Structures are given as structure tokens and as C-alpha cells.
Amino acid sequence: xxxxxxxxxxxxxxxxxxxxxxxxxxxxxxxxxxxxxxxxxxxxxxxxxxxxxxxxxxxxxxxxxxxxxxxxxxxxxxxxxxxxxxxxxxxxxxxxxxxxxxxxxxxxxxxxxxxxxxxxxxxxxxxxxxxxxxxxxxxxxxxxxxxxxxxxxxxxxxxxxxxxxxxxxxxxxxxxxxxxxxxxxxxxxxxxxxxxxxxxxxxxxxxxxxxxxxxxxxxxxxxxxxxxxxxxxxxxxxxxxxxxxxxxxxxxxxxxxx
Amino acid sequence: xxxxxxxxxxxxxxxxxxxxxxxxxxxxxxxxxxxxxxxxxxxxxxxxxxxxxxxxxxxxxxxxxxxxxxxxxxxxxxxxxxxxxxxxxxxxxxxxxxxxxxxxxxxxxxxxxxxxxxxxxxxxxxxxxxxxxxxxxxxxxxxxxxxxxxxxxxxxxxxxxxxxxxxxxxxxxxxxxxxxxxxxxxxxxxxxxxxxxxxxxxxxxxxxxxxxxxxxxxxxxxxxxxxxxxxxxxxxxxxxxxxxxxxxxxxxxxxxxxxxxxxxxxxxxxxxxxxxxxxxxxxxxxxxxxxxxxxxxxxxxxxxxxxxxxxxxxxxxxxxxxxxxxxxxxxxxxxxxxxxxxxxxxxxxxxxxxxxxxxxxxxxxxxxxxxxxxxxxxxxxxxxxxxxxxxxxxxxxxxxxxxxxxxxxxxxxxxxxxxxxxxxxxxxxxxxxxx
Numbered sequence: 001x002x003x004x005x006x007x008x009x010x011x012x013x014x015x016x017x018x019x020x021x022x023x024x025x026x027x028x029x030x031x032x033x034x035x036x037x038x039x040x041x042x043x044x045x046x047x048x049x050x051x052x053x054x055x056x057x058x059x060x061x062x063x064x065x066x067x068x069x070x071x072x073x074x075x076x077x078x079x080x081x082x083x084x085x086x087x088x089x090x091x092x093x094x095x096x097x098x099x100x101x102x103x104x105x106x107x108x109x110x111x112x113x114x115x116x117x118x119x120x121x122x123x124x125x126x127x128x129x130x131x132x133x134x135x136x137x138x139x140x141x142x143x144x145x146x147x148x149x150x151x152x153x154x155x156x157x158x159x160x161x162x163x164x165x166x167x168x169x170x171x172x173x174x175x176x177x178x179x180x181x182x183x184x185x186x187x188x189x190x191x192x193x194x195x196x197x198x199x200x201x202x203x204x205x206x207x208x209x210x211x212x213x214x215x216x217x218x219x220x221x222x223x224x225x226x227x228x229x230x231x232x233x234x235x236x237x238x239x240x241x242x243x244x245x246x247x248x249x250x251x252x253x254x255x256x257x258x
Numbered sequence: 259x260x261x262x263x264x265x266x267x268x269x270x271x272x273x274x275x276x277x278x279x280x281x282x283x284x285x286x287x288x289x290x291x292x293x294x295x296x297x298x299x300x301x302x303x304x305x306x307x308x309x310x311x312x313x314x315x316x317x318x319x320x321x322x323x324x325x326x327x328x329x330x331x332x333x334x335x336x337x338x339x340x341x342x343x344x345x346x347x348x349x350x351x352x353x354x355x356x357x358x359x360x361x362x363x364x365x366x367x368x369x370x371x372x373x374x375x376x377x378x379x380x381x382x383x384x385x386x387x388x389x390x391x392x393x394x395x396x397x398x399x400x401x402x403x404x405x406x407x408x409x410x411x412x413x414x415x416x417x418x419x420x421x422x423x424x425x426x427x428x429x430x431x432x433x434x435x436x437x438x439x440x441x442x443x444x445x446x447x448x449x450x451x452x453x454x455x456x457x458x459x460x461x462x463x464x465x466x467x468x469x470x471x472x473x474x475x476x477x478x479x480x481x482x483x484x485x486x487x488x489x490x491x492x493x494x495x496x497x498x499x500x501x502x503x504x505x506x507x508x509x510x511x512x513x514x515x516x517x518x519x520x521x522x523x524x525x526x527x528x529x530x531x532x533x534x535x536x537x538x539x540x541x542x543x544x545x546x547x548x549x550x551x552x553x554x555x556x557x558x559x560x561x562x563x564x565x566x567x568x569x570x571x572x573x574x575x576x577x578x579x580x581x582x583x584x585x586x587x588x589x590x591x592x593x594x595x596x597x598x599x600x601x602x603x604x605x606x607x608x609x610x611x612x613x614x615x616x617x618x619x620x621x622x623x624x625x626x627x628x629x630x631x632x633x634x635x636x637x638x639x640x641x642x643x644x645x646x647x648x649x650x651x652x653x654x655x656x657x658x659x660x661x662x663x664x665x666x667x668x669x670x671x672x673x674x675x676x677x678x679x680x681x682x683x684x685x686x687x688x689x690x691x692x693x
Contacts, residue, residue, distance in 0.1 A: 050649050053641055078651035090646035094664025103660065104650035141664070158650060 002028035002065055002081070002165045002197050009060035011048040018044040018255050020222035021060065026166075029194040033208055033233060034201045036219035037241055039254035042201045043087060045219070046170040050084040051077055064166060079108055081165030085155035085172050092142040097154065098124060100142045101161055108162070127160050130190075132183055148175030156187040167191070168199045173207035185210030205237030218244055220253040267317075269293060272407065275320065279376050282383055285390075292396040292406035302399035304526050306584045306616060307555045312524050313498045314401065317408050318439035318469050323355040332358070336430055339459055341677050346425030347372040351411040353438045365423060371416035372427060375443055378414030385416060389447050393476040393504040393532070401500055405472045409443035415456060419449035419480070426455040426488075426674050433471070433497070434463035444475040448483040448511075455486040457675045460501075462494035465522060470498050477505035479513050481535065488516040488673050490682050495522040495550065502528050509535030509564065516672045519546035519556055520685045530559035533567035533598075544573040545669040547689040548581025548613070557586040558602070562595040562628075571602040574669065576662055577613035578691065585617045587632065593624040600630040607665055608638050609658075655692075662690060 004026045011019040018041045026032050036042050048055045049062060051074040062069040064080055072080060092100070101124060106114045115123075124138060131153045143151050152172055159167055169188065173181055188198070188211050200213065208216075208230070216232040217224045218241070225248055226232070236244075245253055267275065272293055276286040301309050329337060332350070340348060347361040349372055356374035365372075371382060379386045396406035413429050433440045448454050460471065471493055479485045485505070493499050499521050505513040515529050531540035542558045560569030575583045589600035606615030619632035639661055647657035666686060673679040 050645075052645055073654070074645060074648035075651050075653050075657075078649055084649055086646070086649075090640070090643045092643050092647070092661060092664055094667035095660050100647070100650075100660070103652055103656065104647075107651040107653065107656070162650065 002195055003063075004166050004197055004199070005063045006049075007061045009045070009048065009062060010058045011044055011055050012058055013044065013055050017058065018222055019048060020255070022222070022224055024217065024224060026197045026199060028165075028197050030215065031192070031198040031200060031211065031213045032215045032217065033213040034199065034217045034219050034224070035203070035233060035236055037253055038203070040219045041222040041255050042219050043170055046084055046168050046201055049168060050074060050082065075107070078164075082168070083159050083162060083164030083166065084168045084170060085152075085159055087171040087174065089143050089151050089155055091144045091146075093144050095142050096139055097142050098138040101158065104158065104162060124161065127157055131157055131187055133157065149177065149180040152176055152184060153180065156184050160187060160191060165195065166197045168201070170201045171203065172200075173202055173204065181207065182210060205233050208233045220245070220248075220250055222255045225250070267293070267408065281376060281379055284387060285379050288391065288396075289407045292403045293408075295396055295403035296400050296407055299397070299400040299403050302401060304555050305557070305586050305618060307526060307553065309526065313468070314470060314500060316437075316470055317404050317441065317472065318437055320410055321353045321355075321435060321438040323352045323357050326350070326358040329358065333432065333434075333463060335461060335463060336432060339430055339677055339681055340428065341675065344428070346423060347427040349374070349413055349429045351429070351431045351442050353433055353435055353440065354410045356411045362425070368421050369418040370421060370423060371414060373414050375409070375412030375414050375445060378445070382414065382416065385447060386414060386445065389445060389476065389478055391476075393478070393506050394474045394502050401472055402474070402502065405441050405443070405474050408439060409441045409474070410439055412443040413445065415444075415446045415454070417448045417452040417454045420451050421449070422453040423455070426457045428675060428678075429456070429458040431458065431460040431473075432463060433461070433467060433469055433493070436466075436468040436496070438469055440469045441472045443473070446475070446477045446485065446487070448478065448480050448485045450480040451482040452480060453484045455488070455674050457488040457673070457678050458490075459678060459681075460489070460491045460493060460499075462492070462497055465494045466496055467494045468496035471500065473499075473501045475501070475503040477503075477513060479505060479507040479511040479538075481508045482510045484512045484514075486514040486516070486674060488675075488678070490518040490673075490678060490685070491521050491525070492685055493521040493523055497521070497523045499523065499525045499527070501526075503530065505531045505540065507531060507533055507535060507538040507540060510537040511535060512539035512541070515540075515542040515544070516669060517542070517544040518669065518673075518682050518685070519544065519554065520682070520689055522550065522552065524553050526555040528557045528559065530561065531569060533560060533562045533564050533569060536564040536566055538564050538567045540569040542571045543669045543672060545666045546573070546575040546583060546585075547686060548575065548577045548583050549579050549689055549691070550581065551579070552581040554581065554583045555586070556583065557588065559588040560590070560600055560602075562591040562598045562600060565595055566597040567595060568598070569600045572668065573604045574665055575606045575615065576609065576665065576690070577606060577615050578609045580610070580612040582614040583616065585615070586620065587618070587634075588620045588622065589630055589632070590622040591625050591628050591630065595625050596627040598625070598628040598630075600628070602632045604634045605665070606636040607662065608636065609662070659690065659692060
């Protein structure tokens with residue numbers, strides 16, 4: 001069974017420590033949601049797991065199916081089955097969406113076993129249809145001139161086509177209207193499987209109305225400070241974060257310089 | 259210091275050679291006049307480049323070649339570039355001489371002319387006399403003068419009024435011997451309301467061949483006509499390329515330049531459009547890749563005289579290793595050229611800490627009622643983009659290649675001949691050190 005195991009993960013960016021010891025274990029078939037106000041380290045966790053060059057890991061351990069994730073290059077982490085749907089996907093002029101997708105699919109296949117063009121187009125078109133994406137997007141340059149919602153759908157399209165073992169969704173709900181949110185959530189729900197784990201990072205409960213998590217965690221000051229079931233998300237939506245801060249004696253929930 | 263071009267011929271030799279080529283009297287006199295100028299004029303001023311330190315003085319010795327009866331025995335590099343059968347027209351220059359010319363029967367019947375320039379000067383004397391050296395003048399500087407005196411082979415392409423040619427006309431300039439004269443002159447004349455596409459390829463057969471390529475392209479675009487000129491240069495490390503391309507566009511005419519500077523050696527090119535007529539249009543797209551310790555100077559220019567004329571210039575350069583690029587864009591709008599629009603973009607991507615790039619956008623505007631704009635940037639491959647691609651499992655080298663190829667794609671995709679386009683893709687991969 002797929003397991004992502006994060007132990008006491010610490011990370012800094014531009015000299016500032018953001019993650020101050022995150023510990024979390026996620027198994028295949030589970031959906032975990034990390035919630036929390038802005039500036040508490042949620043997106044940093046996603047970037048550090050994927051290996052963003054600006055985030056330096058300063059301590060702790062992460063394994064995906066017992067393989068040391070932190071020792072791997074970014075592409076090796078993806079090859080090992082990790083997928084991050086990004087909050088701000090890059091725009092790349094001159095590279096069409098379909099060329100990019102095919103390169104990404106073929107990157108995880110053996111030489112000589114590349115996906116045939118016909119099969120690739122058929123799969124891409126059917127998945128795009130499911131996400132209610134204009135077929136024209138296949139031929140446009142990667143994310144260039146895409147609206148916020150179109151970029152998010154494109155992230156989900158990549159997730160579906162690449163069939164990762166473990167998915168992190170970093171604020172995939174931001175910038176989505178209610179229809180787009182439903183479409184994206186459907187895409188995620190169709191990918192739910194006993195072999196696949198999910199980590200959903202979000203500000204808001206609203207995405208969790210469509211994707212029911214098994215576990216909900218609250219992040220503050222670069223750590224997970226509270227964990228619970230789906231009921232925790234509902235209470236946060238109804239009452240905000242103040243009660244959590246009060247309970248834990250936290251006055252400023254953001255990450256501070258030490 | 260002696261900064262004039264040294265030419266290997268004296269006046270008597272030049273007269274004898276030109277006569278042996280059976281050139282008309284006026285052409286001999288123009289050559290002789292240019293030869294005299296070459297001895298007195300100075301080298302051209304090229305922004306931020308010390309041209310006097312380049313191997314740019316020796317014009318090389320004329321090397322006669324036998325005509326080819328067909329393409330069966332042509333070097334592989336030539337056959338690889340040519341679509342078979344030839345649809346529109348094909349002309350091949352080997353070292354100093356044109357060795358092969360073929361024009362489709364249907365185009366010949368319509369009055370299209372494709373021939374080497376010596377032959378054209380004899381058989382189409384009035385046309386050649388009227389246009390030759392009218393865009394790029396021998397008086398401009400010593401290299402222009404040396405070219406005007408010593409050009410050989412070359413192309414004359416003429417499209418009569420009202421004739422629209424769909425299949426591109428292809429030219430190949432191949433050099434396989436060091437020290438030879440390699441100075442083709444390309445003269446394209448498009449009559450009123452005509453249409454033509456010309457694609458050429460300038461290539462060395464080995465990387466150690468040392469010559470000066472001193473080439474000139476003159477394009478005359480008639481009223482309401484459309485001319486497309488695509489050119490890929492892929493000359494040797496030891497070869498210096500000095501190329502001047504210039505178009506004169508009359509009212510409502512348009513010229514489109516598509517240029518790939520893929521040389522391995524020192525390169526200075528200037529691609530300029532004179533927007534003479536009202537409503538004339540110029541569109542220039544240039545890509546360059548520098549590697550090794552190459553120095554590159556790529557200048558694009560648009561000079562607006564006609565009212566409501568429109569120019570667009572895009573240059574994209576990728577610099578590897580210790581290569582240096584000076585990318586200049588000059589938009590000049592003359593007094594009286596009202597309602598013009600001139601836009602230019604120069605972008606340089608640097609792949610190594612020792613590569614150098616300089617983008618200089620220049621707007622010179624003497625008329626108030628116009629719009630003009632420029633954008634320029636010099637930078638490295640965007641780390642966020644590489645991270646994004648790698649996060650999908652694509653390796654770092656493949657990710658970098660995708661980003662760089664994407665940077666150059668807007669020009670490569672515009673090349674009108676499939677054979678030349680795919681060859682350019684191969685050359686780009688090679689220049690990027692991938693094969």
C-alpha cells in the first residue's frame with residue numbers, strides 16, 4: 001500500500017525557516033486536508049515535498065513507499081509517483097499543451113514503449129471532455145493566456161493523465177467559480193482509489209463539500225497543531241480559527257522569525 | 259592600422275575575369291568603380307563590435323566549378339535539403355559558381371525568371387541594370403564595395419506583375435574549400451500585385467573551412483505584392499559571415515523576413531526594410547544561437563517613409579558557452595510618415611555564466627503622429643519553468659530543451675519549406691549540444 005511518511009520536516013526559504021517540524025503519515029485510499037490561515041506554511045509543505053529549488057530542507061525525513069524522497073531530484077520524485085497540482089502553474093510559450101503532456105507521459109515509460117500518438121490524442125481528448133475543457137487548449141501554448149480556472153483544470157488534466165500514486169493539491173480551489181469547482185472536484189473524486197493517497201491544501205471548507213476528507217489537519221506556525229475528522233473542517237468553517245488559537249494558547253498563527 | 263578590405267584582384271584582373279564571364283560593359287564598369295571604392299572606404303560601423311579584429315579582410319579567390327547535370331551526384335547535404343521533385347524552383351551555388359538551376363515549366367511560362375546573376379545581367383540586362391545595387395550600395399563601406407566588385411554566382415529571381423507563385427523558390431549556397439571567394443548576390447524583383455516565397459540555405463561542408471562569406475540580398479517588392487524571404491545560415495567555425503539583407507517595399511506591398519543565424523563562426527548580419535510606399539508592411543523574425551567563443555551581431559532595421567506603413571521585428575537569441583551576442587533593433591520613422599506603426603522585440607536567453615548578451619532597442623522618430631514600441635530582455639532560463647516541467651517527470655535536460663525550443667518556436671514554425679524547417683530543427687538541436 002502506498003504510504004507517504006513525513007517526519008519532523010523542516011524547511012526554509014531565503015534563510016527564513018517556515019516549516020518547523022511537520023509530521024504526517026498518509027496511506028493509499030486516504031484523503032487528508034490541511035487547512036489554516038495564510039502564512040502558516042501550508043504551501044511551503046507542498047513545495048518542499050515536490051522539491052522546489054527555492055525551498056531548502058533543513059531537517060526531517062520524507063519517504064514515499066520507503067524510498068527517501070528528499071534525496072531525489074524533482075523529476076525523480078514525479079517518476080516515483082508524486083504529483084503536485086500547483087497553486088501558480090508556470091506559463092511556457094512555444095511549447096504546446098499536448099506536446100508537453102506527451103513528453104510527461106513518455107518520461108515515465110521505457111524508451112521504445114512511448115505512447116502512440118493516436119492513443120495519446122484519444123485519451124487526452126476524452127479526459128479534456130470530462131473536465132469540460134475546450135479541445136482547442138491542447139494546441140495552445142502551455143498555460144499561456146489561460147485564465148486562473150483554466151490553469152487549474154489543466155493541472156487536474158495532467159493529474160488524470162499521469163496517474164500518480166500520491167497527489168498533493170495546493171489551493172486548487174482558489175480562483176474557481178462554483179461550476180469549475182464542481183468539475184475539478186469530480187476529476188479528483190474519479191481518481192480516488194485504494195492505491196492512491198491525497199493531500200489537499202486549502203483555505204476554505206467549500207472544496208471539502210465536494211471532496212470528503214478522511215482526516216483534517218490545522219497548520220499554524222509551521223506545524224500541524226490539530227488533527228481530526230471531517231467535522232473539524234465544518235467547525236473551522238463555522239467558527240473560524242480563533243478557538244483553535246485560544247485552545248492552544250497561540251496569539252500569532254503565522255510563521256515568525258526565531 | 260589598415261582597416262580597408264584587401265581584395266585579391268587588381269583592376270586589370272577584374273576586367274579580364276568579368277569579360278570572361280561575358281558580362282556587359284556597364285557591369286564591368288560598376289565592378290571596377292566598386293573595386294576602387296573598396297580601397298578607400300572604411301569598414302562598416304557595427305554597434306559594440308570591433309569588426310576590424312575579425313577575419314574579414316580576405317575576399318578569397320574565384321574558384322570555377324563545373325555545372326551539375328542533375329542532383330544525383332550532389333553532396334548529401336544538398337540532397338537532404340531538397341524536396342524531390344522540385345516543385346517551384348531550385349538554384350545551387352557551389353563555392354564561387356552556380357552549378358545547378360531548375361525552374362518549373364509552369365512558372366517559366368508565366369514569365370518567372372530564376373537564374374544566376376551573371377546570366378541575368380546578359381539575358382535580362384534592363385531589369386538587372388535597373389535594380390542591382392539600388393538597395394545595398396557599394397558606396398556604403400568597404401565590405402559593401404568589395405562585395406559589389408567581386409560577387410560571383412548569385413541569384414536573380416523575377417516575378418512579373420500579377421503573377422502569384424505558391425511553391426517556394428529554393429536556393430542553396432554550399433562552400434567546401436577554404437580560401438575561395440564566397441560572395442553570392444541575391445536579387446529578387448517582384449512586380450506589382452505579385453507573390454513569391456524564397457528560401458535559402460548557406461552552408462559549409464566541414465567546420466574547418468575558412469572563408470569570408472560576404473553576401474548581399476536585395477529585394478524589391480512591387481506595389482501590392484507580397485514577398486517572403488527565409489534564410490538559414492549554417493557556416494563553419496572558421497568562416498566569417500557578413501550578410502546584408504535589404505528590402506525596398508512599395509505601396510501596399512509587404513516583405514516577410516525569416517532568418518536563422520546558426521553559424522558556428524563570427525557573424526554580423528543586418529536585415530533592413532525600407533518602407534517606401536504608403537501602407538507598406540515589413541515583418542522580420544530572426545533567431546540566433548551562439549556557441550563556443552562565437553561573436554554574433556544581429557541587427558534588424560525598419561525605416562519608414564510611406565504613410566501608414568507598419569513594421570514588426572522580433573529577434574530571439576540563445577547564447578551558450580562563451581558566445582557573445584549584440585542584438586540591435588532600429589526603428590526609424592521619417593518626417594511625413596504619418597500613421598505609421600513600428601514595433602520591435604529583442605530577447606536573449608543565456609545558458610551559461612560565460613555567455614554574454616546585449617539587446618539594444620532603438621527608436622528614431624521624426625514624426626509625431628505615429629505609434630511605436632519596443633521590448634528587450636536578457637536573461638537566463640526561468641528556474642520556475644524548469645521546476646514545473648520537472649515536477650511532471652521530465653528530466654532537467656529535456657525541460658531546458660523544451661523551454662529553449664519554445665523560445666525559438668515562433669520563428670522555426672514560420673519556415674515555409676518542410677525540408678528546411680526540419681533541417682533547422684536538427685541544426686538547433688546540434689547548436690544546443692544535444693546531438
